Amino acid sequence: MSLASIxxxxxxxxxxxxxxxLFLAQPVVPVVLLGVRLFGPIRNLPGLGWVVTxxxxxxxxxxxxxxxxxxxxxxxxxxxxxxLGEWVLDLFDGVGHHRIRTAVRxxxxxxxxxxxxxxxxxxxxxxxxxxxAAGRQVDIVAWSRATIGRVLADLVGMTASDVAxxxxxxxxxxISGLYRLLSAEGENLAxxxxxxxxxxxxxxxxxxxxxxxxxxxxxxxxxxxxAGDDTVLGRLRRSGVSExxxxxxxxxxxxxxxxxxxxxxxxxxxxxxxxxxxxxxLANPDNVENTVREALRVxxxxxxxxxxxxxxxxxxxxxxxxxxxxxxxxxxINNAIGPFQADRAYVPELRQLWFSGGRHLCIGSTxxxxxxxxxxxxxxxxxxxxxxxxxxxxSRLLVPGYEKLVIELV
Numbered sequence: 001m002s003l004a005s006i007x008x009x010x011x012x013x014x015x016x017x018x019x020x021x022l023f024l025a026q027p028v029v030p031v032v033l034l035g036v037r038l039f040g041p042i043r044n045l046p047g048l049g050w051v052v053t054x055x056x057x058x059x060x061x062x063x064x065x066x067x068x069x070x071x072x073x074x075x076x077x078x079x080x081x082x083x084l085g086e087w088v089l090d091l092f093d094g095v096g097h098h099r100i101r102t103a104v105r106x107x108x109x110x111x112x113x114x115x116x117x118x119x120x121x122x123x124x125x126x127x128x129x130x131x132x133a134a135g136r137q138v139d140i141v142a143w144s145r146a147t148i149g150r151v152l153a154d155l156v157g158m159t160a161s162d163v164a165x166x167x168x169x170x171x172x173x174x175i176s177g178l179y180r181l182l183s184a185e186g187e188n189l190a191x192x193x194x195x196x197x198x199x200x201x202x203x204x205x206x207x208x209x210x211x212x213x214x215x216x217x218x219x220x221x222x223x224x225x226x227a228g229d230d231t232v233l234g235r236l237r238r239s240g241v242s243e244x245x246x247x248x249x250x251x252x253x254x255x256x257x258x259x260x261x262x263x264x265x266x267x268x269x270x271x272x273x274x275x276x277x278x279x280x281x282l283a284n285p286d287n288v289e290n291t292v293r294e295a296l297r298v299x300x301x302x303x304x305x306x307x308x309x310x311x312x313x314x315x316x317x318x319x320x321x322x323x324x325x326x327x328x329x330x331x332x333i334n335n336a337i338g339p340f341q342a343d344r345a346y347v348p349e350l351r352q353l354w355f356s357g358g359r360h361l362c363i364g365s366t367x368x369x370x371x372x373x374x375x376x377x378x379x380x381x382x383x384x385x386x387x388x389x390x391x392x393x394x395s396r397l398l399v400p401g402y403e404k405l406v407i408e409l410v
Contacts, residue, residue, distance in 0.1 A: 072308020
C-alpha cells in the first residue's frame, strides 16, 4: 500500500478538518495513524511494539483474554494502576471486573438508558432544538459538556449538590456550569494519558492525576451510602462491591463517560456540516442510526488501544512473546474504508470496533449511541440545515475535539 493511497481519502473538506483536530491535539498522532497502514496488518515497530491495523486481528486480540491483558504494560489498566494503586487491577480484569459489570449490566440496556437520557437530559435536548429553531446561536461544545456531564452524574449517582461540593468555589446555582466543571475535570485527568497507547506517568503527572481523582470522587463515600438502586453507586453498594472499588469506577466513568462523547458530538456536527451530509440526513431523518455509527467510525475517539502480551502466542503469522506490547490502531482500521458518509450501511468486519471488543467492550456503548441519536434528533427537528458560525480546535489533549463550535440554522 502506497502513502498516496492512504492519504487520498482524506482530501475532502471534512477529512482535512478531522486531520487538523488530530494534529493540534498531538502533532505526531496523525502521522502515525496514517503511516502505520504502510506496514501491513501486524508489524513490530521500534518504540511502538506490535502494531495492528487489521479489523479481524484486532477482534481476535480483544477476544483472547488468555494471551492479551489490559492490565499489563501498555494496557489502560496499567495506566490506572499508576494513578490508583495495585488494587485497581481487580477493577479491570478477573473476578472483580466480572462482578462489577454483572452488578451494573442492566443499567446499560437500551430500555434503561433511554429512560436515563430523558430523565437527566431531556430538557436540555429540548432546549437545544428550541434555541436553534428560534434563530439563536448555540455553542454545541459548551452545550454537550453540560448535558453529557449531567447524564453521567445521574447515572453514577451524583446529585447537583454532590457536584457543587466537589467544586466549592463554583456558583452552586449554576447547574449547567457545575456539570461543565465535572466534564472538564474528566478531561484534565484523561490528558495525563497523553500519547499512543497507555504511557508511563512521570512522578509529577502521577501526583497531579491523583489530585484530580480525589476532587472528582470526594463525594463518592456519601453518594455510595445513599444512592438509589437505579444508579451505579447504589447498585455497587447493594452488590457488596467495596467503596474503594466504587471510587475507582467513578473516576473511570467520569473520564470515559464524558470525554469521548463530548468530543464526538462536536466532531459529528462538524462532519455533517463540512461534508454536506446533513442534507442526506435531513432528507431521511430515519437514517439516524447509520449516521451515528458513521460518526463513531470516522472519529474513533480512542485512536489506539493497548494490550500487553501475557503469554506467548502466534497471531497473524507472527510470534508474540510474553512481555511484548500490542497497539491496535482503531482509527486507522476504521477509517480505511473511506470518508464520512451519513447513509453508509453497516460494515460487518468493523462491528463497532470503535468501542473495543471482547470482555472489555465499552459498557456504555448503548448510552453513547442514544446520546448521539438524541443530538441529531434535536438538530434536525426543524428540518432546516445548520451552518458553523465559529469553530476553535483544542490543542494538547488526549481526545481530539473542539474548544468551541457555534452553529445556527439557516
